[in-house]
Amino acid sequence: xxxxxxxxxxxxxxxxxxxxxxxxxxxxxxxxxxxxxxxxxxxxxxxxxxxxxxxxxxxxxxxxxxxxxxxxxxxxxxxxxxxxxxxxxxxxxxxxxxxxxxxxxxxxxxxxxxxxxxxxxxxxxxxxxxxxxxxxxxxxxxxxxxxxxxxxxxxxxxxxxxxxxxxxxxxxxxxxxxxxxxxxxxxxxxxxxxxxxxxxxxxxxxxxxxxxxxxxxxxxxxxxxxxxxxxxxxxxxxxxxxxxxxxxxxxxxxxxxxxxxxxxxxxxxxxxxxxxxxxxxxxxxxxxxxxxxxxxxxxxxxxxxxxxxxxxxxxxxxxxxxxxxxxxxxxxxxxxxx
Ligand SMILES: Nc1nc2c(ncn2[C@@H]2O[C@H](COP(=O)(O)OP(=O)(O)OP(=O)(O)O)[C@@H](O)[C@H]2O)c(=O)[nH]1
Ligand SMILES: [K+]
Ligand SMILES: [Mg+2]
Numbered sequence: 001x002x003x004x005x006x007x008x009x010x011x012x013x014x015x016x017x018x019x020x021x022x023x024x025x026x027x028x029x030x031x032x033x034x035x036x037x038x039x040x041x042x043x044x045x046x047x048x049x050x051x052x053x054x055x056x057x058x059x060x061x062x063x064x065x066x067x068x069x070x071x072x073x074x075x076x077x078x079x080x081x082x083x084x085x086x087x088x089x090x091x092x093x094x095x096x097x098x099x100x101x102x103x104x105x106x107x108x109x110x111x112x113x114x115x116x117x118x119x120x121x122x123x124x125x126x127x128x129x130x131x132x133x134x135x136x137x138x139x140x141x142x143x144x145x146x147x148x149x150x151x152x153x154x155x156x157x158x159x160x161x162x163x164x165x166x167x168x169x170x171x172x173x174x175x176x177x178x179x180x181x182x183x184x185x186x187x188x189x190x191x192x193x194x195x196x197x198x199x200x201x202x203x204x205x206x207x208x209x210x211x212x213x214x215x216x217x218x219x220x221x222x223x224x225x226x227x228x229x230x231x232x233x234x235x236x237x238x239x240x241x242x243x244x245x246x247x248x249x250x251x252x253x254x255x256x257x258x259x260x261x262x263x264x265x266x267x268x269x270x271x272x273x274x275x276x277x278x279x280x281x282x283x284x285x286x287x288x289x290x291x292x293x294x295x296x297x298x299x300x301x302x303x304x305x306x307x308x309x310x311x312x313x314x315x316x317x318x319x320x321x322x323x324x325x326x327x328x329x330x331x332x333x334x335x336x337x338x
Contacts, residue, residue, distance in 0.1 A: 004042050005127070011035045022201075029207030029227055036231045037211070040238050043133075043168060057134040058141070059103040063112035065290050068139040070165070071148035072157055073120030076249040078102070079273040080148065081117035084283075089117045096120055096130075101138055108283055111292055116142065123160050126167040136168045140240050144289055145170075148247045151254050151262060151270065158246065169235070172244045173267055176236070177229035178222040181209075186216050193221040200227055208234070243289040247282060249273050303337040 002010070015031050018024050069077040073095035081089040087104025090097050102117040118135045125132020139145050147161050162172060189209055191202055204227055209217065212234050223229070232239050246268040251259055252275050262270045269285050271278045301323065310318045311331030327333065 004038050008035060008038050008042070011038070022203075025201055026203040026207040029204035030211050032227050033208040033211035033231060033234075036235055039167065040169070040235060042127075043238065057101045057118070057131070057138050059101050059114075059116060059138070061114060062103070063105055063114040065111070065143040065292060066114040066116055066141075067144045067146060067286065067290075068116045068142035069118050069146050069148055070135070070139050070161060071120060071146075072122065072150070072153070072161070073097075075120070075148045075150040075153075076273045077120070077146075077148045078117050080146075080247065080249065080271075081115060083273050083276055083279060085115050087115075101135075106283075108287060109292075113286075113290075121161070121164060123164070126164045132164070133168070136165060136170070139165070140168060140170050140242070142242065144286060145172075145242055145244045146247045146286075147244055148249055151248050151250050151258070155265075169238045169240060171232065171239055171241045174241055176239075176241055177225055177232055179219065179225055179230060179233045181214070181217045181219040181233070183214055184216040184218065188216055189214075189219060190217070191219045191221065195222065195224050197221065198224055200225055200230065205230060245269055245282070245285055245289060247271060251277060300335060305336045305338045307336065308334045 011031050011034055015028065015035070018028060018031075020028055069081065071077050074093065074097070076091070078089035078091040078098050081087060081102060081104055082091065085104030085106045087102065089102040089104070096119060098117060098119045100119065104115050104117070106113050106115060116138060118138060119131060121132045121135050122130055126136060145165070147158070147165075149155075149157055149161075165172060189202075189206055191205055205219065208227060208230055209215070209219075214234075244267060246265060248262050248265070248268050248270040250272060251262070251270045252272040254262075259270060262268060269278065269282045271282050273279075304323055307321050307323075307325065308318045309321050309325070309327065309331055311328055313326060313328035313331050314321065
């Protein structure tokens with residue numbers, strides 16, 4: 001019996017050998033689906049692959065959202081942690097200074113936010129190198145990830161970290177693919193698409209679905225989906241769609257011209273943790289990415305009964321108001337839940 005890792009290697013090398021064309025698309029679809037299932041097995045703690053659950057690394061969650069710090073060793077994660085939260089996290093010039101998760105808290109726009117400093121990861125982390133899996137498992141349950149990069153190091157580091165996270169089922173700055181399916185008892189696969197599909201054909205879709213033992217279903221595709229998108233939908237339970245900010249640290253060590261180039265990278269904020277440069281912008285972008293107004297709002301609306309308000313927006317102090325009441329700056333609000 002070969003191990004899961006060996007099986008993954010075999011399939012990957014077979015895929016590399018197989019050219020994609022009409023005749024092979026069914027087979028390639030099967031291989032991709034098999035691969036996705038094996039990779040999931042690897043990440044499930046009970047499989048013996050081990051370490052998927054973040055055991056020993058996860059921290060009690062506080063605040064309304066948590067933000068995890070991911071990056072290679074010595075890019076400045078802990079320096080940033082101490083800078084933003086005041087929670088001391090040991091920082092030093094040698095790699096793997098941080099050996100466990102260190103939680104801290106910051107108040108922003110009145111919201112308590114948890115930041116989690118994590119040990120550095122290295123290439124191969126998702127496959128079990130170092131404590132990489134435990135580290136990424138914590139990040140996978142965060143509302144936002146800071147991928148911290150050292151601007152003195154090549155940008156290929158960014159690609160490596162991204163692929164580590166992706167291999168662990170994290171989807172970065174991405175919405176779930178717009179694909180829905182409804183299983184049926186019989187009738188085969190009925191595939192409809194609202195846009196032309198340029199990456200995937202019906203054979204591939206059939207191969208993937210049959211690999212997941214779904215032989216009859218209505219499948220509605222509303223994006224130019226890839227096989228991976230379809231698999232992400234079938235593997236929905238092991239996928240997390242998480243916003244990411246690329247924190248480009250140590251800009252004190254580069255020139256203005258180089259800094260200009262960094263600003264062209266999407267979702268990136270250049271900073272200096274050590275000097276506290278541009279951390280205000282980082283906090284602003286963090287707040288936008290968290291979309292907290294909506295998140296808080298949605299759950300509040302569901303449970304809202306009435307609110308008691310003190311401040312400029314009400315005539316009587318305090319006054320009971322309903323959901324449609326418009327608040328003024330600095331009002332104090334108590335929300336009564338059902
Ligand atoms: N020039 C410069 N150096 C920095 C900056 N931020 C951190 N450093 C230095 O980079 C080194 C590593 O910083 P840490 O904060 O320990 O990095 P880390 O990512 O937490 O490292 P590990 O915990 O080992 O993964 C230390 O020597 C810091 O002083 C910065 O903005 N500019
Ligand atoms: K370090
Ligand atoms: Mg550290």
